[in-house]
Amino acid sequence: xxxxxxxxxxxxxxxxxxxxxxxxxxxxxxxxxxxxxxxxxxxxxxxxxxxxxxxxxxxxxxxxxxxxxxxxxxxxxxxxxxxxxxxxxxxxxxxxxxxxxxxxxxxxxxxxxxxxxxxxxxxxxxxxxxxxxxxxxxxxxxxxxxxxxxxxxxxxxxxxxxxxxxxxxxxxxxxxxxxxxxxxxxxxxxxxxxxxxxxxxxxxxxxxxxxxxxxxxxxxxxxxxxxxxxxxxxxxxxxxxxxxxxxxxxxxxxxxxxxxxxxxxxxxxxxxxxxxxxxxxxxxxxxxxxxxxxxxxxxxxxxxxxxxxxxxxxxxxxxxxxxxxxxxxxxxxxxxxxxxxxxxxxxxxxxxxxxxxxx
Amino acid sequence: xxxxxxxxxxxxxxxxxxxxxxxxxxxxxxxxxxxxxxxxxxxxxxxxxxxxxxxxxxxxxxxxxxxxxxxxxxxxxxxxxxxxxxxxxxxxxxxxxxxxxxxxxxxxxxxxxxxxxxxxxxxxxxxxxxxxxxxxxxxxxxxxxxxxxxxxxxxxxxxxxxxxxxxxxxxxxxxxxxxxxxxxxxxxxxxxxxxxxxxxxxxxxxxxxxxxxxxxxxxxxxxxxxxxxxxxxxxxxxxxxxxxxxxxxxxxxxxxxxxxxxxxxxxxxxxxxxxxxxxxxxxxxxxxxxxxxxxxxxxxxxxxxxxxxxxxxxxxxxx
Numbered sequence: 001x002x003x004x005x006x007x008x009x010x011x012x013x014x015x016x017x018x019x020x021x022x023x024x025x026x027x028x029x030x031x032x033x034x035x036x037x038x039x040x041x042x043x044x045x046x047x048x049x050x051x052x053x054x055x056x057x058x059x060x061x062x063x064x065x066x067x068x069x070x071x072x073x074x075x076x077x078x079x080x081x082x083x084x085x086x087x088x089x090x091x092x093x094x095x096x097x098x099x100x101x102x103x104x105x106x107x108x109x110x111x112x113x114x115x116x117x118x119x120x121x122x123x124x125x126x127x128x129x130x131x132x133x134x135x136x137x138x139x140x141x142x143x144x145x146x147x148x149x150x151x152x153x154x155x156x157x158x159x160x161x162x163x164x165x166x167x168x169x170x171x172x173x174x175x176x177x178x179x180x181x182x183x184x185x186x187x188x189x190x191x192x193x194x195x196x197x198x199x200x201x202x203x204x205x206x207x208x209x210x211x212x213x214x215x216x217x218x219x220x221x222x223x224x225x226x227x228x229x230x231x232x233x234x235x236x237x238x239x240x241x242x243x244x245x246x247x248x249x250x251x252x253x254x255x256x257x258x259x260x261x262x263x264x265x266x267x268x269x270x271x272x273x274x275x276x277x278x279x280x281x282x283x284x285x286x287x288x289x290x291x292x293x294x295x296x297x298x299x300x301x302x303x304x305x306x307x308x309x310x311x312x313x314x315x316x317x318x319x320x321x322x323x324x325x326x327x328x329x330x331x332x333x334x335x336x337x338x339x340x341x342x343x344x345x346x347x348x349x350x351x352x353x354x355x356x357x358x359x
Numbered sequence: 360x361x362x363x364x365x366x367x368x369x370x371x372x373x374x375x376x377x378x379x380x381x382x383x384x385x386x387x388x389x390x391x392x393x394x395x396x397x398x399x400x401x402x403x404x405x406x407x408x409x410x411x412x413x414x415x416x417x418x419x420x421x422x423x424x425x426x427x428x429x430x431x432x433x434x435x436x437x438x439x440x441x442x443x444x445x446x447x448x449x450x451x452x453x454x455x456x457x458x459x460x461x462x463x464x465x466x467x468x469x470x471x472x473x474x475x476x477x478x479x480x481x482x483x484x485x486x487x488x489x490x491x492x493x494x495x496x497x498x499x500x501x502x503x504x505x506x507x508x509x510x511x512x513x514x515x516x517x518x519x520x521x522x523x524x525x526x527x528x529x530x531x532x533x534x535x536x537x538x539x540x541x542x543x544x545x546x547x548x549x550x551x552x553x554x555x556x557x558x559x560x561x562x563x564x565x566x567x568x569x570x571x572x573x574x575x576x577x578x579x580x581x582x583x584x585x586x587x588x589x590x591x592x593x594x595x596x597x598x599x600x601x602x603x604x605x606x607x608x609x610x611x612x613x614x615x616x617x618x619x620x621x622x623x624x625x626x627x628x629x630x631x632x633x634x635x636x637x638x639x640x641x642x643x644x645x646x647x648x649x650x651x652x653x654x655x656x657x658x659x660x661x662x663x664x665x666x667x668x669x670x671x672x673x674x675x676x677x678x
Contacts, residue, residue: 075469123659127666129468130412130617134609135662138655149646266603270476277473316488323484329477334462337470 003351019201036190040183048182049255051299056186056193057250059291062275063200063284064243069273070281071204072236073216074124078136079244079272081143084264085113086245087252088153091162095155101169102176102253103188110245116143117241124233128219140266147261161260164253176253185254196246201284203239212236213282274325278332280341289340297325370640379517384639385632390525390594392631393532397587398608399615399623400536401580406617407556408576409460412468414475417605418482419581423448424588424597428498429490437501448581456574464569483599492599497592499524504593528590535586536624539579548575556618610658616668625669630654 003024010016020026040048065079090109094102120139124132147153154162166177174180175188203209211232214222223229252259271294279290298321305317336342374381401416426447430440459474500506505523513519543549554562555572563569591601611630615622634657638650 069469123663127662130472131613131662131666134613134655135659137606137609138652138659141652141655145648145652149648266606273473274476277469281469315492319484319488319492321484323481323488326477326480326482326484329480330459330474333466333470333474333477334459337463337466 002354003348005352019198019205040186045182048186051296053182053186053189054251054255055291055295056189057247057255058272058275058295059288060193060196060250061244061247061272062279062287062291063197064240064247065272066276066279066282066284066287067200067204067212067243068236068240069276070283071209071216072212072233072240073128073219074121074233074236075129075133076136076240077133077266077269077273078120078139078143080264080266080268081140082113082117082241082244083248083251083268084143084147084261085116085241086110086248087259087264088147088162089113089245090249090253091155091164092153094165094167098165098167102167103169103192106192106246106249106253109249110242113245113248114238114242117237117244118234121234121237121241124237125230137266140269144261144265147264159260161258162252163258164256176257178257189250189254192246192250196243197284200239200243204284208232208235208239216282274329278329278339280339280344283339283341285344286339286341289344293340294325297321297328365644366641373640377517379513379519382513382519384635386519386521386525388632388635389628390528390631391635392628393529394587394591394594394627395607395611395631396624396627397532397535397583397590398605399611399627400539400620401583401587402608402612403615403618403620403623404539404576404580404583408552409555409573410468411460411471411475412617413580414472415478415482416580416584416608417602418479418486418599419448419451419584420588420591420605421597421599421601422451422482422486422588423581423585424497424592424601425486425490425495427585427589428495428592428597431498431501432495437498440498441502444585445582448585449578452574452577452581455577456570460573460577461570479602483602487599494596494598494600495592497589497597499589499593502589504589522594524590524593528594531586531590535583536620539620542579548572552576607654610654612668613658614661614669616670619668619670622668622670630657633657 003022005022008021008023010021015021020029039052043052061079061083064082065076068074068076086109089112090102090105093105093109094100097105116139120136123135127135148160151157151160154160157163164176166179167175169175173184175184204212211222211227212235214225214227215229215232215236219229222232248264252263256263275290275294276287277290278293279288280286298318301321301324302314302317305320332339398416398420401419402413405411405413405416423444427440427444430443431437435443455478459478463471463474505527508520508522511519511521541549543553551562551567551572552575554565554567555569559569562572588597588601591597591604607630608627611623611626613626614629615624615626634650634653637653638647642649
């Protein structure tokens with residue numbers, strides 16, 4: 001009744017190929033967009049700073065990993081390091097070109113991590129699966145080492161950390177640095193994430209995306225049908241690392257404000273892998289679900305447990321949160337191995353035939 | 360030319376100039392390699408029997424060590440604590456089989472891998488919740504492990520110092536591998552394990568219970584983890600930092616092949632010795648600390664030439 005495509009006739013190929021072919025989907029997206037725009041005027045700075053902004057950034061990183069693992073079928077454990085490459089190159093870019101708008105630099109810094117990603121993607125032409133995961137671990141630990149050992153990357157700071165300088169843009173709005181307001185940073189992140197997500201959605205539905213999926217489903221068969229594994233795999237690595245790099249740059253510039261190399265450790269890689277798996281492999285909307293779940297759950301537990309009258313120290317709550325996240329991951333894998341995105345599409349199917357059991 | 364000299368010639372000159380120091384480095388690498396091999400052994404046991412790549416092996420090492428030390432701190436005598444810890448690892452194996460492996464049977468590899476990463480998180484949280492996050496001292500002397508060291512004289516006045524605990528680690532690892540070999544080849548359960556490793560369905564059809572086998576194999580991996588935990592804990596501390604070191608078992612597995620026990624041992628020794636020598640003789644050229652990634656690079660280069668590992672079965676792909 002509420003959600004049904006019957007009666008919506010497509011009269012041209014263009015309308016048939018649109019991103020959201022169903023009217024109710026368009027209405028839903030519009031509502032979500034309105035909510036996203038309205039949140040900063042309602043919510044507190046803490047909510048924006050600690051929940052919404054990192055959620056959007058991590059969702060973008062999860063989309064990046066999902067391109068590689070979910071669409072192209074190449075398992076990677078080096079996401080954190082690729083995010084680091086983006087962050088450090090953005091930092092160097094803004095040091096060299098202080099007057100260029102930081103948002104342009106954030107988008108440019110992804111190119112550097114894309115390059116690094118292609119280099120570490122080269123072994124994927126010969127090896128696959130768990131073996132490939134180990135080579136991406138090589139990327140993770142090697143790049144982390146570079147962040148520590150190459151002082152040029154952090155401008156020879158004595159602390160070894162990068163501090164985000166204050167940058168203004170669009171007139172005289174403070175975009176980054178300690179005095180930037182939570183709202184500006186939220187809107188900057190929201191803008192970048194929405195634009196990039198739309199672009200990725202179109203890549204994924206197009207020729208390149210279909211090649212990735214062919215490689216994922218069976219690489220030898222895809223090769224026999226004329227897909228070049230070289231271009232398909234390396235383009236997946238490039239796009240994936242680009243997205244991770246942009247996410248990493250935003251992570252530092254719009255969320256953390258300052259970072260040590262350990263911010264991009266293997267823990268971050270795992271966290272993003274969890275988001276992808278729990279959200280659903282090969283689903284963009286799933287990446288958002290996964291990011292919301294993995295990022296939101298510990299925060300929620302930390303808020304809810306003391307509120308329920310279970311008075312325990314902050315450290316214990318943190319340990320319990322880790323434990324619960326681990327248990328929930330196993331639980332979700334057992335109940336729904338295809339992730340939250342699958343639950344979402346099941347829900348839509350149900351809605352489609354509602355209120356009748358058979359449509 | 361200078362750069363070429365310092366890469367290609369100088370390290371070897373140093374090795375020959377100070378043979379005692381070189382031997383010391385070799386020994387350190389050997390001991391580290393034994394410990395890597397032990398962790399890799401735990402991976403191989405589970406991978407062979409269930410095709411699950413057990414990411415949680417590293418945290419099982421930490422967890423076993425923490426349980427042992429934690430029990431001792433509560434006033435339990437050392438040997439009783441050891442037995443109780445073995446019991447805890449047994450319970451863990453049963454729980455993992457019942458609540459993780461059994462519901463996930465027949466799922467794709469990546470889902471199983473993810474479930475063991477989930478298990479890792481659970482055990483980290485659980486371990487920290489019960490024992491706290493601080494590093495602990497391993498109760499080596501209470502367990503009767505030797506301390507102290509022996510020095511050998513080499514050449515003219517050179518010294519090679521062997522820690523007794525390291526020798527004990529090597530010997531115990533050797534004994535354990537021997538026991539595992541006997542267990543796999545001579546006992547009824549061991550033969551069942553090998554049958555399961557060969558072919559799950561065929562094993563089921565001749566009446567081998569997969570669930571039982573998995574529980575046993577996780578228990579065996581738990582005991583290997585406990586041994587590793589004691590040995591590694593005696594050399595440094597028992598802390599959650601070990602978990603990152605345990606990831607070094609992955610390149611070891613790649614060198615040795617995922618299904619081969621001798622491969623795990625040889626791979627462990629290659630990685631252990633290779634990274635120590637690399638760190639000492641080539642590390643200073645790039646500022647040191649290359650130990651953190653050298654093992655992965657060795658594995659990566661190796662993979663390009665031999666994707667199935669030293670002793671792994673040949674990978675055959677069909678469309």
